[in-house]
Amino acid sequence: MKAxxxxxxxxxxxxxxxxxxxxxxxxxxxSRSRHESLTARGVEQFCVDLADMEPDHPAFAGCxxxxxxxxxxxxxxxxxxxxxxxxxxxxxxxxxxxxHGIRKLIYTSSPSVVFDGNSIEGADESLPYPAHFNAPYPAxxxxxxxxxxxxxxxxxxxxxLRPHLIWGxxxxxxxxxxxxxxxxxxxxxxxxxxxxxxCVYIDNAAAAHICAAERLSxxxxxxxxxxxxSQADPRPLWDIVxxxxxxxxxxxxxxxxxxxxxYAAGWMLEKIYAGLKIEAEPRITRFVARELTTAHWFxxxxxxxxxxxxxRISIEEGMKNLRxxxxxx
Numbered sequence: 001m002k003a004x005x006x007x008x009x010x011x012x013x014x015x016x017x018x019x020x021x022x023x024x025x026x027x028x029x030x031s032r033s034r035h036e037s038l039t040a041r042g043v044e045q046f047c048v049d050l051a052d053m054e055p056d057h058p059a060f061a062g063c064x065x066x067x068x069x070x071x072x073x074x075x076x077x078x079x080x081x082x083x084x085x086x087x088x089x090x091x092x093x094x095x096x097x098x099x100h101g102i103r104k105l106i107y108t109s110s111p112s113v114v115f116d117g118n119s120i121e122g123a124d125e126s127l128p129y130p131a132h133f134n135a136p137y138p139a140x141x142x143x144x145x146x147x148x149x150x151x152x153x154x155x156x157x158x159x160x161l162r163p164h165l166i167w168g169x170x171x172x173x174x175x176x177x178x179x180x181x182x183x184x185x186x187x188x189x190x191x192x193x194x195x196x197x198x199c200v201y202i203d204n205a206a207a208a209h210i211c212a213a214e215r216l217s218x219x220x221x222x223x224x225x226x227x228x229x230s231q232a233d234p235r236p237l238w239d240i241v242x243x244x245x246x247x248x249x250x251x252x253x254x255x256x257x258x259x260x261x262x263y264a265a266g267w268m269l270e271k272i273y274a275g276l277k278i279e280a281e282p283r284i285t286r287f288v289a290r291e292l293t294t295a296h297w298f299x300x301x302x303x304x305x306x307x308x309x310x311x312r313i314s315i316e317e318g319m320k321n322l323r324x325x326x327x328x329x
Contacts, residue, residue, distance in 0.1 A: 002026040003213075004063040006050060006093065007070030008043060009035025011171050012108065012163070015206035016067055017043060023210070030059050031070060050089035053096070060100040065213050068093045068148075069108045073173065075135050075288050076273070076281040082136035083143075090144040094151045094158075102156065104216045106209055107148040109160040111228060111298065112138035119195065119295035125226055125302055135287035145226060152224035157216045160226040161208055161303075164296065167244065168202030168318055169325035175244055179326075182241075182250040186283070189238050191259035191293040197237040198230035198297040201318035204311040205229060211307040227303040231311045234297030243315075247323040263289040 003020050007013040008029025014037055020027050021041060029038050030046045038045050046059040050070060060066070072085035090107070097105050114120070115138060116130035129146075133139035145160045152158040167174050181187050200208075208229045215222055242252040266289045269282035303309040313321075 001065075002028065002063045003065040003067065004028045004030065004060060005067045005069060006030045006089075008045070009033075009038050010069065011173065011202065012166055012205055013067075013069040014038070014170065015202050016069065016209050017041065019206050019210050025065075028059055028063065030057075050092055051084045053089075053092050055095070056099050057096055060096045060102065063100065063102055065104045065106065066093065066097055066102055067106045067108070067209055067213070071108070071141065071144075072137070074137055074281065075285050077136060077279075079136040079139070082140040086137075086140035086144045087147065090147055094147065094156075097156050103218070104213055105148065105151070105156060105158045106212050106216065107145065107158065107160045108209070109145040109148075109162045109226060110138065110141050111162045111164045111296065113142035113145050113162070115291075115296070117290045117294070121196070121295045121297060122299050124299040125228060133287075134290065135285065138287075149224050149226060152218075154218050157218045157220065157223040159212050159216050159222050159224070161212060161229050162226060162298075163200045163205040163208065163229040164298065165197065165199035165240075166202055166205045167199060167322070169321055170202065175322070178241055178244050179248045179250055182245045182248075182253065187241070187253045188255050188257045188262075189253055190257055190262045190289060193238045193256065194236050195293060195295045196234040196297050197240060197295065198232070198234050199240055199315070200230045200311065201313045201315070203313050203318075204231065207312070208303065208307065208309045211309045215307055222306045225302075225306075227307060227309075228298035228300050229303055229309065230298055230300055231315055232300050232304075233311075233315055234295075235315070237292065240315075243319050244322070247319055248326050259289070259293045262293070265289075 008017050028044045114127045148158045266284045266286040
């Protein structure tokens with residue numbers, strides 16, 4: 001057995017790599033740069049920009065599973081850059097799977113592909129894509145997800161997973177941002193602060209991908225479908241944020257700002273940054289303001305039933321692991 005992981009040196013990608021290696025599966029990684037973490041694990045690496053990848057790339061040769069994890073994340077930036085990294089790259093991965101006769105493609109999507117700015121409470125996968133997005137990341141991830149699902153056929157089985165707010169030891173995005181802003185006193189509870197949110201611990205998110213790969217085939221019920229992945233344990237957003245801050249011994253967030261003011265500030269900053277062509281991310285955007293003031297929790301019964309997914313590590317256990325990690329860095 002041989003599997004390819006795009007973005008194998010990233011947070012989720014590396015967790016998937018480790019599970020594959022534990023199951024004695026040979027792993028190849030494709031990313032734009034080399035990663036010492038992969039070298040230490042003996043993983044063969046190909047350094048290539050997926051959006052510029054030449055046809056019939058040798059990285060895909062002999063692989064039976066492809067996990068397409070790599071993406072351009074974030075809440076601010078040029079749409080064309082997001083489209084190139086998230087859509088063009090995904091189209092190239094699909095083409096390579098066909099070129100090399102690969103039978104299984106597991107795509108890492110995001111619940112943000114169905115976020116229209118309103119609360120999502122207990123929704124399942126029947127929730128439609130919105131007509132408009134407030135940021136290029138969810139817009140391009142939605143296009144890429146649809147490309148993957150439409151590619152499903154008798155030769156190539158595809159499935160899309162939508163893990164929500166992945167966190168845990170080794171996180172290089174969400175957790176560091178929360179801790180940094182918490183230490184600088186830049187965090188504010190926006191609105192009432194009681195909006196319930198799902199999240200998913202890194203090991204659970206990675207395990208869901210392996211579950212999907214094992215059950216996926218052109219004849220399976222999961223082929224051509226998308227699945228929400230979470231802890232199935234929604235909690236007030238700021239309880240989760242403060243728990244992460246506590247792991248780093250940072251004071252909890254107590255100060256508040258009204259939701260309309262936060263949204264207006266996001267709109268104004270977007271206009272200013274775009275007008276002045278500032279590449280740095282604004283302190284707040286409309287998308288972030290909506291994300292922080294609405295509920296986001298999902299019915300994952302389909303993933304539990306069809307994939308056999310079960311979040312085995314609880315939030316409490318995950319926080320203990322995170323605290324140990326942060327204090328040993």
